[in-house]
Structure formats: C-alpha cells, structure tokens
Amino acid sequence: MAIIQADNIHFFYPGGVKALNGVNLSIEKGQSVAIIGRNGSGKTTLVKHMNGLLKPAQGRMLVNGESTGEKEPSELATQVGLVFQNPDDQIFSTSVWDEVAFGPKNLGCSEAEIKNRVELALQTVNLLSCKDLHPYDLTITERKLLCLASILAIRPEVIALDEPTTAQDQLGVQQLGSIVQQVQKSGITVVTITHDMDFVAEFFERTIVMRKGEVILDGPTAEVFSQPEILMTTYVKPSPMAQLAKEIGADRNAITVQKMVQWIVDRGQHIAKTA
Amino acid sequence: MGIQIKDVSYRYPTAEVREGSTRGLWALSHIDLDIEDGELVVILGRNGSGKSTLCMLMNGLIPHFFKGQLKGAVIVNNKNTAEVEVADMVKDIGVVFQNPFDQLTGAANTVFDEVAIGPENLGLSREESLERIKRALDEAGITELADRAPYQLSGGQQQRVAVASILAMRPSIMVMDEPTSQLDPVGTDEVFEVIDRLHREGMTIILAEHKVDAIAGLADRVVVLKDGRIELMGKPKDVLTNPALASLGVLPPRCTELAIRLAKENIWVGDYPLSIKEAKLGLMEILNGNHTG
Numbered sequence: 001m002a003i004i005q006a007d008n009i010h011f012f013y014p015g016g017v018k019a020l021n022g023v024n025l026s027i028e029k030g031q032s033v034a035i036i037g038r039n040g041s042g043k044t045t046l047v048k049h050m051n052g053l054l055k056p057a058q059g060r061m062l063v064n065g066e067s068t069g070e071k072e073p074s075e076l077a078t079q080v081g082l083v084f085q086n087p088d089d090q091i092f093s094t095s096v097w098d099e100v101a102f103g104p105k106n107l108g109c110s111e112a113e114i115k116n117r118v119e120l121a122l123q124t125v126n127l128l129s130c131k132d133l134h135p136y137d138l139t140i141t142e143r144k145l146l147c148l149a150s151i152l153a154i155r156p157e158v159i160a161l162d163e164p165t166t167a168q169d170q171l172g173v174q175q176l177g178s179i180v181q182q183v184q185k186s187g188i189t190v191v192t193i194t195h196d197m198d199f200v201a202e203f204f205e206r207t208i209v210m211r212k213g214e215v216i217l218d219g220p221t222a223e224v225f226s227q228p229e230i231l232m233t234t235y236v237k238p239s240p241m242a243q244l245a246k247e248i249g250a251d252r253n254a255i256t257v258q259k260m261v262q263w264i265v266d267r268g269q270h271i272a273k274t275a
Numbered sequence: 276m277g278i279q280i281k282d283v284s285y286r287y288p289t290a291e292v293r294e295g296s297t298r299g300l301w302a303l304s305h306i307d308l309d310i311e312d313g314e315l316v317v318i319l320g321r322n323g324s325g326k327s328t329l330c331m332l333m334n335g336l337i338p339h340f341f342k343g344q345l346k347g348a349v350i351v352n353n354k355n356t357a358e359v360e361v362a363d364m365v366k367d368i369g370v371v372f373q374n375p376f377d378q379l380t381g382a383a384n385t386v387f388d389e390v391a392i393g394p395e396n397l398g399l400s401r402e403e404s405l406e407r408i409k410r411a412l413d414e415a416g417i418t419e420l421a422d423r424a425p426y427q428l429s430g431g432q433q434q435r436v437a438v439a440s441i442l443a444m445r446p447s448i449m450v451m452d453e454p455t456s457q458l459d460p461v462g463t464d465e466v467f468e469v470i471d472r473l474h475r476e477g478m479t480i481i482l483a484e485h486k487v488d489a490i491a492g493l494a495d496r497v498v499v500l501k502d503g504r505i506e507l508m509g510k511p512k513d514v515l516t517n518p519a520l521a522s523l524g525v526l527p528p529r530c531t532e533l534a535i536r537l538a539k540e541n542i543w544v545g546d547y548p549l550s551i552k553e554a555k556l557g558l559m560e561i562l563n564g565n566h567t568g
Contacts, residue, residue, distance in 0.1 A: 038459040039431035085430065141322050166430075166456050167373075169322045169485050170526045195459050198529065235461035240488055240529040240551055247555045248562065257529055261536045267562065268542060 001065050002026040003158060003189055004050055004080075008059035011045055011213075019045040021213035022059070029157070032180065032190045034200040034221065037210035038235030043193045044085070046210070047160045050191070051080040064157070078107065081151035085162040085193075087143035090150070096122070096138070097131040099146060103154035121152040125179060140167045145176075152183070159183060161192040165199050177203040201225065201239035201255040209234060226252040276352050277479065278310040278333060278448065283347035285328060285337060302328040303503045306347070310481065312447075315474045317490045317511075318483045320500035321524035326483040327373065329500070330452045333481065334368045335361045352447065366397070368448040369441035373456060373483075375433035378440070379425050386428070386436050387412070387421040393444040407443045414472075415439035416465050430457035438466065448479040455486065467493060488528040491515055491549040499523050516547040530554035537561075 004027040011020040019042050027033055035043045048054040049061045052068040052075075061068045063079050084090045093099035100118045109117065122128040125145040130138060135146060144164060151159055161180075165173050173196060180203050184190050194200060200207055200221060207224040209217035211234035217224050224231070225238035228246065237243065242255040245263075254260040283306045290300045303325045310316050318326045331337045335356035338345045349356045352367045372378045383389035390411055394404040412418045415435040420428065425436055434457050441449060451470070455463040467489050474480050474493070484490050490497075490511070497514040499507040501523045507514050514520065515527050516535075526532065530548045534557065537543035542561060548554040 039429045039457075039462060139323060163457070167322070169320075169524065170487075171321065171524050195457075195463070197460060232461070235459040237460045237464075241533070244530065244533075244551050244554055244558070247551065248558050257533050257536060260533055261540070264537060264542060264558070264561070265540055 002062070003029045003064060004191075005062040005065075006046070006049070006059070007062065009046075009049060009056040009061060010058040011049070011054060012057055013045075019213055020049075020056075023213070023215055025208060025215055025218060027158075027189060027191065029189055030184065030187060031206055032184050032204045033192070034204035034207045035191065035193045035210060036195070036197070036200065036207060036231075036234075036236050041210040041234055042213040043210055044162055045213075047082060047162060047191065047193060050158065050160055051082045052076040053082070077103075077154060078156055080158040080160060081154055081156035083144075083147045083151050083159065083161045083164065085166065087140065087147045090147045091135045091143060094134055095131070096127060096133050096135055096146060099135055100150045100153045103150055107154065117153045117155070121149040124152055124182060125149045126175070141169070141172050144168070145179075148179070156188070158189040158191060161190070161194075163193055163195070165194055165196040173199055180204075195236075197225075197237065197239040197242075198256075201242065209236065222253045222255050225255050276447075277312045277314070278308070278481075279348075279350040280306050280308040280310075280329075280332070281348045281350070282307055283332065283345070283349060285332065285346070286344040287328075287341060288343045290343070299502075301503055303332070306503075306505060308498065308505065308508075310479060312479055313474075313477050315470070315480045315482065315493060315495045316498060317494040317496070318481065318498045318500060319485070319487065319514075319525045324500040324524070325503040326500055327452050328503075330370060330450045330481065330483055332356070333448075333450050334370050335359065335364050336370070365393070365444055365446065367446060368450060369444050369446035371437050371441050371449070371451040371454050373452040373454075375430065375437045375457075378437040379433060381426075384424060385422050386417060386425055386439075389425050389436055390439045390443050393440055397444065407445065411439040411443035414442055414469050416462075416469075431459060431462055434458060435462070435466070438469070442473075446478075448481070449473065450481045452483045453485065454482070455484075455489075463489065487515060487526065488530075491528050491531075499525055511549060512546075515549060 006023045006025045009020050009023040012018050037043055052071050052073045055069055091099055100121050101114050104114045104117045122131055125148055127145055135143060164176055180190050204221055207221040208215055217230055225242035228238055239255050241257055241260050245252060245254045251263050254263040284301050285303045286301045320326050332349050338357055339361050380392055390408050394407045412421055415438045417435045438454055455466045470480060471493055494511050497511050498505055506523050507517060515531055520527055528549055530551055534543045534547040548557055
C-alpha cells in the first residue's frame with residue numbers, strides 16, 4: 001500500500017486561484033522523491049495536502065490508506081512532518097533543545113524518551129553542540145536544520161521538506177543531502193520541493209514535475225532529466241551533468257559528476273578493448 | 276569613480292565568539308578591493324564568510340545603520356560612505372538583499388506602487404517615473420504582476436520585485452546579495468540575463484552568489500572570502516580552477532569538477548572547462564579517441 005496517495009486532487013485558494021488541477025500520484029514507503037517545477041506551479045500546495053494543512057476541494061488525499069479529509073493536522077503529525085521553507089515560520093521556543101523537545105513532549109513521551117529523541121535528532125543535523133543556544137542566535141542555515149530536527153524528533157513516517165536548500169551554501173547542500181540519505185536509510189520516506197537540480201540528481205531517486213497545478217512528469221530522476229523540452233515548459237532545466245550527457249550522447253543515467261566520470265572511464269576501457 | 280575599499284575591518288556591535296567557531300570577532304578583516312566602473316565582480320564564500328557584510332558596507336548601511344567598529348575607508352563614486360548619508364547614496368548604488376522580505380516596504384498595495392516608491396522619491400517628473408517603472412518591471416520579467424499585492428506573491432516573484440525596485444532608481448552601481456536564491460532554474464537564468472545585460476550596458480555590478488555554474492561565464496573577476504578575509508581573487512578561469520578553492524569551502528562548477536576528476540584518471544588533458552559548452556568540446560575529442568591520455 002502506498003504511504004501517500006493523491007486521487008484527482010483539485011484545490012483553489014480564496015479568490016479563485018486554481019492551485020491544483022487534478023493531481024494523481026502515489027508514493028511508496030521508503031522512497032526519496034523530489035517535486036520540481038516553476039515558482040507558483042503548486043508544489044507547496046500539494047505538500048500541504050500531505051499533512052492535512054490543506055484539504056482537497058475535490059478528490060482525496062490518502063495517507064496510509066486513510067483520507068485526510070476528516071482528520072486534524074495534529075492527528076497526521078506522526079505520519080507526515082512538514083519542514084517549512086522559512087524557518088522563522090516554524091520556530092517559537094527560546095532554546096534549541098526546547099524547540100526539538102516540543103514534539104515528543106506533546107506526544108506524551110517519557111522524560112528519558114524525550115531526551116533520547118532530542119539528542120538523536122540534534123546529532124543527525126549536527127546541532128547538538130548548540131543545544132543551549134537561543135534559536136535566533138543560530139544562522140539561518142542552522143535554523144533550517146533545527147526545523148528539520150524538530151520534525152525528526154516526532155519520528156513521522158514521511159518527512160516533507162519545502163525548499164531546504166535555499167539559504168544553504170554549497171557544502172551546506174552536501175551536508176543536507178547526506179542527512180536526507182541517513183533519514184531515508186532509517187526507513188523514513190523523504191519528499192522534497194526544490195529548485196536545486198544538482199541536489200535532486202544526487203540525492204533523489206524519483207522526480208515529480210509540476211506545471212500549473214498538474215503533474216506533467218513522474219518517474220526515475222534520470223528519466224525525467226532526459227526530457228529537457230518538457231521540463232522547460234515549467235521553467236526547469238536538468239542538472240548540468242544531465243545536460244552534458246544529452247549533448248555528448250552519454251548514458252542518460254550520468255546525471256551527477258560521479259556517474260559521468262564512471263561512464264567516461266567505462267567507455268574508455270571499451271574503446272581500448274575494441275581498438 | 277568606482278569603488279575603493281581600503282584596508283577595511285569591521286566588527287558588529289553584538290559580535291561574540293561562539294564556541295567551536297573558527298572565526299574571530301571581526302566580520303571582515305583587512306579587505307582591500309578596488310572595483311572599476313563597469314566591472315562585474317562576483318563574491319563567493321561559505322555562509323558566514325562576510326559576503327553580506329561586504330555588500331552592506333558598500334552602500335553605507337555599515338556604519339550608518341549597523342554601528343559596530345569600522346576601520347579603513349569605503350569610497351563609492353568619490354564619496355566616503357561613512358561621511359555621506361545612506362539616502363544620498365541611492366543614485367550611486369542600489370542593494371538587492373538576499374531575503375525579499377527585508378526589501379519590500381510593506382507600504383505599497385501593488386507591485387507597481389512598490390517599484391514606484393524609489394523614482395517618486397527621487398523627485399522625477401511623472402513621465403520619467405512611469406518610464407522607469409515600466410522598464411524596470413519589464414527587465415525583471417514581472418510586467419504581468421504589476422497589479423498584484425507584493426505580499427501575496429511567491430518568494431521567487433518577490434525577489435524579482437526587489438530587483439525591479441532597485442532597477443527603477445537607475446543607480447550606476449548595483450550590489451546583489453544572492454538575488455536568485457528562491458527562483459526556479461529558468462527564473463534564475465532570467466535574472467542572470469538581466470545582470471549580464473546591465474553589465475554590458477555599463478553598470479557596475481557586485482554579486483554575492485553560491486551558484487558558481489551560473490556566474491562562471493558572467494564575471495569579470497571573482498573574489499573568494501573566508502572568515503572575513505579575501506583569500507583568492509582573479510579571473511573566473513584562474514579562481515574557479517584553483518586547487519585551493521575547495522579549502523575555502525567553495526566547489527568549482529560541475530563541468531570543471533568533472534574535468535578535474537578526469538584529469539586524475541589521466542583522461543582529461545589541458546585547460547579545465549567552465550561551461551557545458553567547453554566541457555562538450557573537450558569530451559567529444561576524448562570520446563572520438565583524439566587524445567593520448
């Protein structure tokens with residue numbers, strides 16, 4: 001059974017702006033999925049349906065087979081955790097530790113369990129040494145990681161990240177990628193919205209492409225990146241390596257530097273053998 | 276004219292050294308940087324390396340708004356920024372901040388009105404104001420958003436409103452602090468195209484960025500900061516292929532990285548590429564067997 005399933009979802013914002021126009025998709029447990037598309041294409045609206053912050057005007061969003069329609073967001077919190085784009089929309093405690101402890105406390109965890117969860121979550125995002133600081137003494141990069149930690153401490157089955165790479169520098173993006181891999185390895189399904197195609201190429205196996213409230217492509221990332229003409233219609237370009245792969249006629253899976261090096265080395269050996 | 280930054284060090288009033296941090300109390304230390312009229316200078320470096328602080332020095336926000344301790348001098352179009360009010364610098368230099376929330380006035384109900392605030396306050400004629408506003412909206416690619424409310428736009432759209440509102444002031448120098456951080460890839464390309472065009476028309480541009488792939492072909496000069504000091508400076512080709520780059524926390528463009536990795540395998544010979552186009556040329560030669568690696 002899919003952990004997230006959208007059945008023909010339509011959604012309008014007040015004033016009649018149509019944000020989702022018949023979205024169908026299904027995400028299996030343990031997958032890593034990137035959602036891409038131009039600004040305003042409905043990515044955030046879709047993700048807000050996954051944890052019940054928004055309810056479909058038509059159609060159904062199923063989480064673990066149950067419709068979000070009748071549920072409160074609090075009931076869904078242990079199933080789908082959403083990390084907002086702007087950390088300052090999310091943070092409200094006066095210490096890093098308390099911010100992360102809030103979730104498990106509300107779940108009624110024991111003191112020992114709370115301590116255990118907060119420590120592990122802060123360790124995962126490399127903020128354990130900052131546990132006594134005020135969140136606003138952290139840099140914006142660190143505050144974004146703090147928001148991720150506070151969701152990790154709830155231990156939801158799905159974590160959805162809304163543009164986690166904005167305000168991160170290059171090494172910060174790499175660090176975030178290894179956190180995503182670590183989280184996914186622990187069995188959590190990771191969904192991210194992003195404009196950073198290198199981040200997608202390196203860390204997400206599947207990519208969903210949105211345009212004007214519709215899903216226009218959905219498949220393995222390399223397959224999606226091999227269709228630049230369609231991506232262009234929603235203001236997206238494949239990762240630089242995927243563009244290069246197309247230009248030189250390389251294997252379409254060579255969408256990262258590592259994979260491109262491997263393809264060229266293999267190709268060289270092949271040429272050497274046949275020469 | 277241009278910008279002369281002479282042995283500048285700066286410390287924020289609330290600066291404290293955090294445990295485990297490698298940097299000291301000074302956000303910037305002994306910065307010497309001369310920027311010529313018409314030059315496009317890109318500033319690279321990790322978050323916290325001093326890029327934004329350097330941007331705020333150039334239009335006088337430091338030391339007028341952020342007090343702290345400033346040593347040395349910043350001269351912009353022959354004006355010492357410490358001695359001239361920020362308001363008197365607006366025709367010389369405009370700054371686009373990283374977070375559009377910091378930029379939008381909150382006083383305007385429409386994008387058009389937001390972009391109009393600058394020219395109106397310069398005391399221009401109505402015709403001149405209108406002309407500038409329309410052109411700025413067009414250049415930032417947001418003409419169709421003119422009647423929308425700024426705070427109902429997406430982050431990416433707000434970012435372009437911020438760019439337009441500075442463009443409408445027609446400063447001779449524009450400082451942009453990660454102006455595309457929230458934009459989709461094509462929106463990002465569009466803003467870089469605007470920057471490229473303004474540069475070709477003679478505007479002086481200082482751009483703080485992380486997107487090395489995009490700026491490699493744009494910049495006249497690249498400056499790399501680490502812990503508030505200039506550690507590398509020069510032509511994009513020299514800086515972005517410099518082996519010391521990684522130790523400063525900056526990664527080269529992907530195409531450059533590919534060639535560096537292939538050189539280690541004795542497959543790539545010669546200059547490293549900065550763009551997909553250059554990488555393609557080199558790789559086609561390799562794949563056609565025209566190399567001796």
